[in-house]
Amino acid sequence: MATVSDAPKASFRLSMLIYDTRYRSITIQVVVLLLFMAGAAWLVDNTVRNLAALGKDFSFGFLWNRAGYDINQMLVQYSNDSTHGRAMLIGLLNTLLVAFMSCVAATVLGVIIGVLRLSPNWIIGRLTTVYVEMFRNIPVLLWILVAYAVFTEVLPAPNAFRGDNPTASMILFDSVALTNRYTAIPDPMFARSLGNIDVGLFLVSLDLVAIIAVITGSVLVNRKILASATAVQNATGVRPVTWWKSILVLVAPVVLLLLALGFHAERPVLRGFNFTGGLDVSNSLMALWLGLTLYTAAFIAEIVRAGIGAVSRGQTEAAFALGLRPNRTMSLVILPQALRVIVPPLISQYLNITKNSSLAIAVGYMDLRGTLGGITLNQTGRELECVLLMMLIYLTISLLISGAMNVYNNSVKLKER
Amino acid sequence: MKNTVFLGALAAAGLASGLASAATLDDVKARGELNCGVNTGLVGFAAPDANGNWSGFDVAICKAVAAAVLGDASKVKYVPTTGQTRFTALASGEVDILSRNTTWTFSRDADLKFTFIGVNYYDGQGFMVNKSLGVTSAKELDGATVCIQTGTTTELNLADFFKTNNMTYSPVTIETNAEGEQQFLAGACDAYTTDASGLAATRAAFANPDDYVILPEIISKEPLGPLVRHGDDQWADITRWAMNALIAAEEYGVTSANIEELSKGTENPEINRLLGAGEDNLGAMIGLEKDWAKKAIIGAGGNYGEIFAATIGESTPIGLARGLNAQWTQGGLLYTPPFR
Numbered sequence: 001m002a003t004v005s006d007a008p009k010a011s012f013r014l015s016m017l018i019y020d021t022r023y024r025s026i027t028i029q030v031v032v033l034l035l036f037m038a039g040a041a042w043l044v045d046n047t048v049r050n051l052a053a054l055g056k057d058f059s060f061g062f063l064w065n066r067a068g069y070d071i072n073q074m075l076v077q078y079s080n081d082s083t084h085g086r087a088m089l090i091g092l093l094n095t096l097l098v099a100f101m102s103c104v105a106a107t108v109l110g111v112i113i114g115v116l117r118l119s120p121n122w123i124i125g126r127l128t129t130v131y132v133e134m135f136r137n138i139p140v141l142l143w144i145l146v147a148y149a150v151f152t153e154v155l156p157a158p159n160a161f162r163g164d165n166p167t168a169s170m171i172l173f174d175s176v177a178l179t180n181r182y183t184a185i186p187d188p189m190f191a192r193s194l195g196n197i198d199v200g201l202f203l204v205s206l207d208l209v210a211i212i213a214v215i216t217g218s219v220l221v222n223r224k225i226l227a228s229a230t231a232v233q234n235a236t237g238v239r240p241v242t243w244w245k246s247i248l249v250l251v252a253p254v255v256l257l258l259l260a261l262g263f264h265a266e267r268p269v270l271r272g273f274n275f276t277g278g279l280d281v282s283n284s285l286m287a288l289w290l291g292l293t294l295y296t297a298a299f300i301a302e303i304v305r306a307g308i309g310a311v312s313r314g315q316t317e318a319a320f321a322l323g324l325r326p327n328r329t330m331s332l333v334i335l336p337q338a339l340r341v342i343v344p345p346l347i348s349q350y351l352n353i354t355k356n357s358s359l360a361i362a363v364g365y366m367d368l369r370g371t372l373g374g375i376t377l378n379q380t381g382r383e384l385e386c387v388l389l390m391m392l393i394y395l396t397i398s399l400l401i402s403g404a405m406n407v408y409n410n411s412v413k414l415k416e417r
Numbered sequence: 418m419k420n421t422v423f424l425g426a427l428a429a430a431g432l433a434s435g436l437a438s439a440a441t442l443d444d445v446k447a448r449g450e451l452n453c454g455v456n457t458g459l460v461g462f463a464a465p466d467a468n469g470n471w472s473g474f475d476v477a478i479c480k481a482v483a484a485a486v487l488g489d490a491s492k493v494k495y496v497p498t499t500g501q502t503r504f505t506a507l508a509s510g511e512v513d514i515l516s517r518n519t520t521w522t523f524s525r526d527a528d529l530k531f532t533f534i535g536v537n538y539y540d541g542q543g544f545m546v547n548k549s550l551g552v553t554s555a556k557e558l559d560g561a562t563v564c565i566q567t568g569t570t571t572e573l574n575l576a577d578f579f580k581t582n583n584m585t586y587s588p589v590t591i592e593t594n595a596e597g598e599q600q601f602l603a604g605a606c607d608a609y610t611t612d613a614s615g616l617a618a619t620r621a622a623f624a625n626p627d628d629y630v631i632l633p634e635i636i637s638k639e640p641l642g643p644l645v646r647h648g649d650d651q652w653a654d655i656t657r658w659a660m661n662a663l664i665a666a667e668e669y670g671v672t673s674a675n676i677e678e679l680s681k682g683t684e685n686p687e688i689n690r691l692l693g694a695g696e697d698n699l700g701a702m703i704g705l706e707k708d709w710a711k712k713a714i715i716g717a718g719g720n721y722g723e724i725f726a727a728t729i730g731e732s733t734p735i736g737l738a739r740g741l742n743a744q745w746t747q748g749g750l751l752y753t754p755p756f757r
């Protein structure tokens with residue numbers, strides 16, 4: 001009887017790594033990874049050798065040394081006795097401030113322009129087209145410089161406000177002064193302040209905490225009122241009048257708290273060379289904010305237009321058939337559906353704003369690039385450490401923004417049940 | 418994708434590998450050109466003319482070194498650097514010598530690993546204001562907005578000065594001198610601060626120099642001088658003595674007018690050694706030819722005093738007096754070690 005023997009197993013040959021499609025893709029990936037790692041190792045080795053040849057070490061100890069320089073805009077307290085690490089924090093906060101302001105303003109402006117560009121009104125449509133094409137096609141650095149130059153050259157110097165017959169005067173009931181260095185605005189002050197508590201890294205104003213707590217409480221109570229009104233409406237069919245209750249609950253506690261704290265606005269006064277007493281919003285911040293906002297808004301407008309274009313025309317017609325007015329159609333039917341197309345590219349615009357804010361150096365705004373990557377780098381000579389740290393921080397910020405926006409995207413994207 | 422990253426890394430590493438070669442002299446000779454880091458443009462110290470030819474007080478050092486090493490003062494590639502980029506340019510080997518009114522400080526010498534080869538200008542930080550402000554002393558600047566070049570020692574001195582005098586100020590940080598001029602003229606700052614020599618040079622370039630006044634206070638010591646990287650002692654010696662040769666030449670009365678005559682031999686043995694006219698061959702000790710110092714002096718456009726007078730002295734628009742920068746024999750601080 002003949003026995004059936006198994007077909008001989010194909011023995012593995014080395015050439016199969018290249019010629020056998022089962023292995024080839026893995027082979028290529030392994031080779032590329034090895035090459036990449038070798039390249040990276042060579043780069044690190046080269047850096048270490050060259051640092052050794054220059055007699056330099058690699059250490060982040062400088063972050064705890066005295067900085068010795070001053071910064072003209074700080075959100076938390078800082079003096080030239082603070083450390084380089086703290087100067088980095090100031091720069092980081094300044095970066096986040098201008099990025100946040102620009103993201104908000106660019107979104108608002110971009111959505112408005114994007115919607116208006118679809119307007120059937122010929123003039124409005126053309127004007128917004130001109131806006132978009134103009135801002136999209138000229139580098140953002142130029143817009144920032146133009147804004148800064150306008151502020152510097154057009155507005156008067158603070159000493160123009162001096163004397164009995166000043167050549168310049170303050171606006172808005174003598175409370176705001178536009179100068180070629182900053183805009184001086186009234187500063188909110190509390191006569192009976194609760195003081196601050198030190199949480200190590202910075203001081204927290206108890207007044208602000210109290211106000212936020214009261215507002216949060218008011219909103220929660222207001223929700224309760226509205227919910228009970230809805231319950232009554234569901235039960236009886238008649239909605240009770242709640243508007244005066246809402247206003248009372250939302251406004252009265254805050255006003256009472258402000259009165260108790262002795263809230264008042266301190267006006268800026270020209271004393272010596274500059275305005276004191278108020279808040280100085282520097283022109284470099286305004287120029288950077290304006291430049292980034294106008295530039296990015298043009299991109300966001302295009303994204304919004306594309307998003308709206310992606311919503312089927314039938315949706316509009318159906319909404320009109322139901323008797324919805326055009327603006328209600330836009331806000332209730334079209335925009336919510338367009339959001340799922342709009343949000344993903346919007347994320348990258350937010351990342352662009354954050355990264356482009358490093359152009360601050362051009363107008364002397366002390367952001368992360370100006371403090372850590374500018375003065376600290378220069379005074380300590382720690383180029384490698386500073387640049388690595390800066391790259392790490394920008395990477396972290398970008399990933400955080402991207403992560404947060406993706407969470408939002410998941411909440412607005414089309415849900416299929 | 419990964420390949421692109423790899424190639425990028427490779428390219429970056431290739432650039433970095435030019436770093437820190439020890440024998441700068443050999444590099445310069447092989448290249449046939451000296452890379453000299455200078456200011457981006459400060460009239461009198463380093464500025465290009467309409468034809469792109471650089472001249473000035475700091476530029477003269479570049480020319481002296483190029484003439485001593487290569488025998489031709491024109492074989493210099495001028496690399497404009499800002500306060501921010503200068504040290505990186507030197508440390509990375511982009512320039513062989515930095516001649517750019519840089520203050521000699523402890524940390525730059527010890528921590529940044531540079532060798533200052535001497536002082537070519539003794540300076541101090543001052544303030545410039547518009548005359549119409551009516552300010553006559555820096556002590557009256559409480560609350561002022563001050564324009565300052567970022568990444569300089571002046572930034573730290575400024576903070577210290579206002580601190581010790583219990584005054585406040587608001588800094589406007591700028592990148593280059595030109596930017597500072599523009600901001601200052603537009604009135605975006607009340608005062609402009611930098612080294613007093615820099616202020617004089619800046620003011621000389623204004624349309625109405627007389628409208629501006631440099632305040633009398635000098636708030637710091639700023640010994641300005643050229644520097645090279647640590648770790649190449651031969652190159653440091655060459656550049657140091659090329660600069661010293663200019664100073665010594667003035668002390669001994671060697672000028673561009675009489676240098677040919679004197680280099681044939683004089684009664685003064687020190688002049689003979691300097692110009693390579695005697696038996697001693699000082700040039701061989703630093704790897705150069707016997708008449709290296711003569712070439713340096715001719716290439717630089719004369720001795721220290723002649724260069725000073727031609728670029729920043731009292732007969733120029735910048736109008737700086739010799740002051741501390743006079744020879745030690747004239748009551749100044751210039752004092753070179755002997756050529757022997």
